[in-house]
Amino acid sequence: MKSTILVTGGAGYIGSHTCKALRDSDCLPVAYDNLVYGHREAAQWGPLEYGDILDHARLDQVFRLYQPEAVIHFAAYAYVGESVVDPGKYYQNNVAGTINLLESMRRHGCRMIIFSSTCASFGLPKMIPIGETAEQNPINPYGRSKLMIEQILKDYDGAYGIRHIALRYFNAAGADPEGVVGEDHEPETHLIPLVIDAALGRRECIEIFGTDYPTPDGTAIRDYVHVTDLADAHVRAVDKLRRDGSSDQFNLGTGTGTSVRQIIQSVETISRCTVPVREGHRRPGDPPELVADPRKALQFLDWRPRFSELETIVGTAFRWHEGGGFRGA
Ligand SMILES: NC(=O)c1ccc[n+]([C@@H]2O[C@H](COP(=O)([O-])OP(=O)(O)OC[C@H]3O[C@@H](n4cnc5c(N)ncnc54)[C@H](O)[C@@H]3O)[C@@H](O)[C@H]2O)c1
């Protein structure tokens, strides 16, 4: 029998790519999304159940209907800047919403959850690359909300036997190589879609947030990982929990850092357009460099990024955005 997986936030960016990967691995993904940021068109690989993770009754209804084997939990707010000015919104949706979801899981005997954590839970790391045991010292409410959830998950494991894998993504980027889904955030704050929009003349320019970092070209370095590779890691994480039933955490990145200027250069090469650039100040709270040590994921999930070369990330993202995303579909 097919395994049914409840995917909260399944109509969002990483959630929709994961639903596609689940379907390809012969699972039935049930997307559960309130469509605050998600897109109905992004939920193509199983049913879309409209609902909010803060709504007990609706969650109970969906658990009763599908009796999922596991939950993959993407639903959250993820704008770092907004989390600083309105932390209540983040603790409510991300932390209270997750507790609500876990309580529904308890009521319905669902004992496996894969959770979307973030490299922002590390704050300003002391060492690069960042391994799983690096100190987690988030510097904004968004990162803190994710760390709190990691801690809550450990308590729910100890007390109630709900097993979890927390996947800490570095910078999710790129689009489905078949061009069926991609990133479509409103507002968009992520670097690659903004640079592509500047190349396509849809925005005046890209502002580089800081050119005086202690990095080779003065701009900040991140570990961009293709969304299809992230999706694959979720399928592997469900398999691992099924196999050995032990809770764990993994950092998901490639181990290679790319600077803001290198991203701009790559978009110029792929688009054959010049990207108008404005050099600006550092964005408050941005660390100079965040790069993952992916060895644990390689060893225990057998996870090897296949689409995370810069050309593939930028190439797939460019094709998706050039086509207009869901608006052009
Ligand atoms: N994009 C990244 O680079 C990145 C990096 C690290 C971690 N993450 C985490 O990964 C997850 C997915 O990120 P994304 O980029 O796909 O974001 P996204 O906004 O595209 O997807 C999140 C989805 O959750 C839904 N949602 C939000 N609150 C909800 C609620 N209360 N009830 C039901 N649905 C709700 C939204 O409508 C959206 O479809 C988030 O938890 C985010 O914090 C993302």
Ligand SMILES: O=c1ccn([C@@H]2O[C@H](COP(=O)(O)OP(=O)(O)O[C@H]3O[C@H](CO)[C@H](O)[C@H](O)[C@H]3O)[C@@H](O)[C@H]2O)c(=O)[nH]1
């Ligand atoms: O207009 C822009 C946008 C971004 N940047 C720079 O580009 C890099 C990447 O920025 P993003 O906003 O694309 O992503 P972040 O590195 O801020 O990602 C953080 O926020 C995400 C949530 O949106 C994830 O949680 C992720 O794990 C966390 O590190 C940063 O150095 C940023 O300063 C610019 O120079 N100009």
